[in-house]
Amino acid sequence: xxxxxxxxxxxRMTTLGNGLKVIxxxxxxxxxxxxxxxxxxxxxxxxxxxxxVSHWVEHMNFRGTTNIPRDQVKGIIEQFGGSWNGYTWxxxxxxxxTATRDALxxxxxxxxxxxxxxxxxxxxxxxERTIIISELQGGENDPDQLLDQEVTATAFKAHPYRxxxxxxxxxxxxxxxxxxxxxxxxxxxxxxxxxxxxGDVDAGEAVRRADQAFGAIPPGDLPAxxxxxxxxxxxxxxxxxxxEGTTAYFKAAFHAPAVTDADFFPMLVLDAVLxxxxxxxxxxxxxxxxxxxxxRLYRALVERGLASAVNAALLPTEHPFLYVVSAxxxxxxxxxxxxxxxxxxxxxxxxxxxxxxELAKAKSQLRARLVFExxxxxxxxxxxxxxxxxxxxxxxxELPARVxxxxxxxxxxxxxxxxxxxxxxxxxxxxxxxGGDAR
Amino acid sequence: MSGAVASGLAPSRTVLSNGLVVLAKQxxxxxxxxxxxxxxxxxxxxxxxxxxxxxxxxxxxxxGTAGRSADEIADALDRRGISLAIHVTRHLLTMACTCLAExxxxxxxxxxxxxxxxxxxxxxxxxxxxxxxxxxxxxEDNPAVVAMEGLMGLLYPDGHPYGRPGKGTLDAVARIxxxxxxxxxxxxxxxxxxSLAVVGDVAPxxxxxxxxxxxxxxxxxxxxxxxxxxxxxxxxxxxxxVPMMNKAQxxxxxxxxxxxxxxxxYDAYWVMNNVLGQYALGGRLGESxxxxxxxxxxxxxxxDPNAVAGPLVIRAGVNPxxxxxxxxxxxxxxxxxxxxxxxxxxxxxxxxxxIGSLPRTLETAGGIATFLQMAEYFGLGLDYDVRLPDRLRxxxxxxxxxxxxxxxxxxRATVVIAxxxxxxxxxxxx
Numbered sequence: 001x002x003x004x005x006x007x008x009x010x011x012r013m014t015t016l017g018n019g020l021k022v023i024x025x026x027x028x029x030x031x032x033x034x035x036x037x038x039x040x041x042x043x044x045x046x047x048x049x050x051x052x053v054s055h056w057v058e059h060m061n062f063r064g065t066t067n068i069p070r071d072q073v074k075g076i077i078e079q080f081g082g083s084w085n086g087y088t089w090x091x092x093x094x095x096x097x098t099a100t101r102d103a104l105x106x107x108x109x110x111x112x113x114x115x116x117x118x119x120x121x122x123x124x125x126x127x128e129r130t131i132i133i134s135e136l137q138g139g140e141n142d143p144d145q146l147l148d149q150e151v152t153a154t155a156f157k158a159h160p161y162r163x164x165x166x167x168x169x170x171x172x173x174x175x176x177x178x179x180x181x182x183x184x185x186x187x188x189x190x191x192x193x194x195x196x197x198x199g200d201v202d203a204g205e206a207v208r209r210a211d212q213a214f215g216a217i218p219p220g221d222l223p224a225x226x227x228x229x230x231x232x233x234x235x236x237x238x239x240x241x242x243x244e245g246t247t248a249y250f251k252a253a254f255h256a257p258a259v260t261d262a263d264f265f266p267m268l269v270l271d272a273v274l275x276x277x278x279x280x281x282x283x284x285x286x287x288x289x290x291x292x293x294x295x296r297l298y299r300a301l302v303e304r305g306l307a308s309a310v311n312a313a314l315l316p317t318e319h320p321f322l323y324v325v326s327a328x329x330x331x332x333x334x335x336x337x338x339x340x341x342x343x344x345x346x347x348x349x350x351x352x353x354x355x356x357x358e359l360a361k362a363k364s365q366l367r368a369r370l371v372f373e374x375x376x377x378x379x380x381x382x383x384x385x386x387x388x389x390x391x392x393x394x395x396x397x398e399l400p401a402r403v404x405x406x407x408x409x410x411x412x413x414x415x416x417x418x419x420x421x422x423x424x425x426x427x428x429x430x431x432x433x434x435g436g437d438a439r
Numbered sequence: 440m441s442g443a444v445a446s447g448l449a450p451s452r453t454v455l456s457n458g459l460v461v462l463a464k465q466x467x468x469x470x471x472x473x474x475x476x477x478x479x480x481x482x483x484x485x486x487x488x489x490x491x492x493x494x495x496x497x498x499x500x501x502x503g504t505a506g507r508s509a510d511e512i513a514d515a516l517d518r519r520g521i522s523l524a525i526h527v528t529r530h531l532l533t534m535a536c537t538c539l540a541e542x543x544x545x546x547x548x549x550x551x552x553x554x555x556x557x558x559x560x561x562x563x564x565x566x567x568x569x570x571x572x573x574x575x576x577x578x579e580d581n582p583a584v585v586a587m588e589g590l591m592g593l594l595y596p597d598g599h600p601y602g603r604p605g606k607g608t609l610d611a612v613a614r615i616x617x618x619x620x621x622x623x624x625x626x627x628x629x630x631x632x633x634s635l636a637v638v639g640d641v642a643p644x645x646x647x648x649x650x651x652x653x654x655x656x657x658x659x660x661x662x663x664x665x666x667x668x669x670x671x672x673x674x675x676x677x678x679x680x681v682p683m684m685n686k687a688q689x690x691x692x693x694x695x696x697x698x699x700x701x702x703x704x705y706d707a708y709w710v711m712n713n714v715l716g717q718y719a720l721g722g723r724l725g726e727s728x729x730x731x732x733x734x735x736x737x738x739x740x741x742x743d744p745n746a747v748a749g750p751l752v753i754r755a756g757v758n759p760x761x762x763x764x765x766x767x768x769x770x771x772x773x774x775x776x777x778x779x780x781x782x783x784x785x786x787x788x789x790x791x792x793x794i795g796s797l798p799r800t801l802e803t804a805g806g807i808a809t810f811l812q813m814a815e816y817f818g819l820g821l822d823y824d825v826r827l828p829d830r831l832r833x834x835x836x837x838x839x840x841x842x843x844x845x846x847x848x849x850x851r852a853t854v855v856i857a858x859x860x861x862x863x864x865x866x867x868x869x
Contacts (some may be wrong), residue, residue, distance in 0.1 A: 029468040030802045071726070074719035079788055081795015100798055127733030130758070135736035137687035138756045141582055141858075244685030246580040247573060277520060291522045293513030305566050308573035331573045361518050368471075368520025372537050375469050375803045435580040435685050 002207075005397065012203040013393065018219045019191025022210045023384055023393060024203040027377050033199030034098040034381040035107040037115065038389045041187040042091040043165040044226055044319065052167015053175060053183050055088040056132055060180055061095070061188075062086070063124040065113035070124065076110060077103065083378075084110075089282075090161050091318045092389045093187075098378045101200045108213035111195065115188050116217045125177040133173075136166050143429045144249050144326065147241055151427035154239045155253045155322055159230040189220030194388050198381035230255065230320065237425040245431030248329035250307075250338045252346070253425045254418055256323040259316035260391050265402045266410035267314055267323065267418060272362035273354050273411070274345070275312035275325070279369030280399060282315060283382040288372070291365055297325065300345045306333045310342075318390040323418065335428050343421075350419045353412025366403045447825035448801060450811055451643040453650075457657055458631030461650045462811045463643035466804050472543045472639035474536055475808035476550055477816070480627035481530040483600035483665045483746075491607015492623050495571060495615050497525045497532055500624075502563035505556040507549075509563055515549055523550070529601055530664075530746055531816065537805065540640040544649050547637075551653035554633070557624060559617040571612050578606065582683050582857040583756070586692035589855035593677055594696050594750055595670055601745070630654060631661025634815045636808040669748035672696050672846075678854040680862035689759050689858025693769050694752035697846045700744035700817050706830050707838035708742060708751075708846070713789040714781040714839070715772065715847075716740025716753055723776070724753060728768050734761045744817070751846060759860040766856070770849035777847040780840025794828045 002014040010026025043054050064070030077084045082099025095114060097107040139145045149164050156162035195214065197206045233255060257263040271278070276292025279285035290311070292298045301307040307327040314323045329338050374380050387396035450464040485492045501523055502509040516523055523536045534554065538546040578584040588604050595602030637646035672695065698704055716722040716739045721729055728738045738755040757765045800806050801824065814823040856862070
């Protein structure tokens with residue numbers, strides 16, 4: 001069965017015989033094509049003892065296949081001037097190539113190989129073990145990232161969103177090649193994947209080529225995904241890291257609605273009022289700072305000299321994740337003062353909601369960001385695959401309308417319900433003398 | 440005065456009567472316009488003894504003008520969903536943003552006001568100073584920044600502008616106030632030192648016409664650039680370790696000075712760097728240190744075009760137990776490249792990659808604007824995108840080898856290591 005969407009000419013969605021979903025959108029502004037292959041597996045699918053396995057599997061899937069030797073995997077698309085990458089997060093794992101349109105067959109071949117024929121050479125597994133531990137330790141060099149990890153682990157006590165995507169160090173030290181390969185075989189089946197092709201292609205022809213590349217890969221038993229619901233948080237939680245450093249960091253995390261929840265879009269508008277609109281593309285939008293000079297938290301923290309930066313993140317996720325406010329404490333200011341000012345702003349919006357002018361500004365920011373974040377075939381393909389994997393692609397097409405429909409009353413309502421003191425987790429990074437003294 | 444070329448990107452270039460250059464290119468993937476305004480007012484213009492002046496100015500130029508308060512500017516930007524990014528390099532201060540096409544005129548007028556008539560209100564200067572002090576303190580605790588700034592100080596010694604920290608020092612920042620910022624603005628901001636790129640859903644003729652209106656009254660003498668010399672290349676190996684025992688991973692910065700962007704050998708250096716530390720996730724360095732030895736999540740080399748001899752820097756983040764093994768591996772790779780150069784296949788692969796990347800580089804309005812400004816700054820011509828593939832195809836294996844021989848060598852490397860690592864044999868840090 002093939003579905004076309006009238007408002008997007010050149011959009012086609014179809015499912016191959018082996019269950020692989022294929023979505024194509026024609027965009028003819030540049031002679032390029034972007035191919036993304038998405039899998040419904042992320043760190044929330046990992047059991048204790050195997051944390052980090054999804055991300056490690058992603059690394060292994062760049063390490064050679066039956067028909068692409070290891071030393072050619074990374075260059076195979078660069079010969080066409082293409083770029084390639086991949087990422088793993090809490091709900092999903094994805095791989096991409098963007099290159100000139102004449103490399104389409106090559107890109108489809110790479111993704112088909114990745115789905116069915118990766119090798120998992122034991123020596124390569126060991127090399128990746130130390131690479132990933134290096135990635136983890138590089139992240140630990142950043143106090144803000146360290147604090148984020150601890151706050152997330154504290155905010156969840158049951159749901160697997162609690163552990164970091166990169167995994168816990170002890171699991172990375174003990175996992176075996178068989179753990180990795182077994183996980184790969186379980187999740188990397190066509191009926192657990194979505195292939196997205198966007199660019200200067202003919203939609204019908206692209207589907208036919210996808211069928212040629214992937215059609216022979218047999219389907220597998222669909223793995224069950226976690227259905228666990230985080231129990232309601234009954235009281236404020238705190239975590240404080242005291243470590244050598246130069247700068248203090250503060251975080252306040254609240255449980256947030258899933259992207260399919262009716263509360264998500266009012267929360268998105270609330271976030272824009274508090275810290276500026278980020279948009280909905282985690283691949284590109286967060287690389288551009290939000291318009292936030294007149295946002296409430298910016299004025300309360302940065303303009304008053306308490307923090308050098310403040311940001312907040314509400315990310316589209318399949319299950320309820322977190323709304324996290326983060327601040328970098330200014331030299332000479334205190335964590336106490338930053339916490340008090342942040343909580344005062346959150347209490348104010350919880351008590352009184354937002355006004356009509358703030359609503360209009362937030363919506364207009366989000367409208368602009370939704371335009372800016374779809375400025376390339378790579379970004380459009382990301383958004384289609386991302387939403388299809390966590391919620392269904394229809395939601396991607398509805399984003400502007402869903403933002404436009406939000407009312408001030410709905411924003412006040414979500415502020416009152418989601419920003420309660422009893423459901424928050426507060427995090428401090430308190431620097432001890434000794435950091436930066438080398439200079 | 441106006442010019443255009445017939446194929447490829449074919450941007451239009453208009454020079455206003457006051458000397459300001461307007462580059463424009465229509466692109467319609469989204470109903471948006473990217474504005475990228477570059478002034479030749481980078482950190483090389485920092486007054487002697489006051490590093491960080493250009494950076495400080497970049498943090499406050501958008502916080503009040505002769506006609507609008509900081510709050511009014513904030514509201515005008517936020518209401519349109521715009522974040523204005525202001526970025527300072529050694530040579531340029533760039534103000535860039537993307538707006539909806541319907542907002543183009545109003546936003547360009549606002550950007551123009553900031554560039555021509557910033558007010559530097561004392562309260563704003565004080566608030567931004569606090570942020571800069573915090574940012575410098577964060578850098579002091581960041582091994583990657585410590586290693587990189589240490590390396591640049593050694594490669595560009597004796598007060599060379601390339602060797603100074605871009606954000607400045609705590610001492611210098613304390614001495615910068617509204618008067619110092621206004622003086623820097625007077626010295627370096629002039630229409631003849633400014634180029635504006637407008638790319639997106641607006642016709643080039645209209646872009647030029649709006650720019651002419653916005654900047655019509657701007658006057659100012661375009662003084663000459665700061666005279667710069669290329670430093671003497673290092674004759675011996677230098678190595679410095681900066682212990683940061685509170686960290687989990689060590690950062691290595693290993694480098695050389697090379698050539699200026701205008702040097703005829705530039706394309707050969709570009710290909711050589713791609714083979715050494717870029718192609719297919721880190722080139723030869725990535726293959727050895729990451730792929731085969733599993734020592735680092737990141738390892739790469741970066742070759743940075745500049746007005747005078749710019750740096751070629753190899754970077755890696757490694758476990759402290761692997762520092763010596765990683766440095767030895769880098770030594771081996773640079774020695775091999777200097778001794779034997781790259782293979783014909785490597786040169787062909789990298790050349791194809793660099794040529795084939797062009798359509799991706801020029802896909803977005805932001806990418807086109809950055810490319811146009813780079814070509815304008817280095818005087819590469821309006822048809823540079825058309826000529827670039829042939830220039831790269833003309834690079835020979837011998838030229839790549841010559842570039843490696845001239846620039847690389849373990850016995851001439853400057854190495855800085857910052858992280859949880861101590862080296863009692865290291866010389867004191869400069």
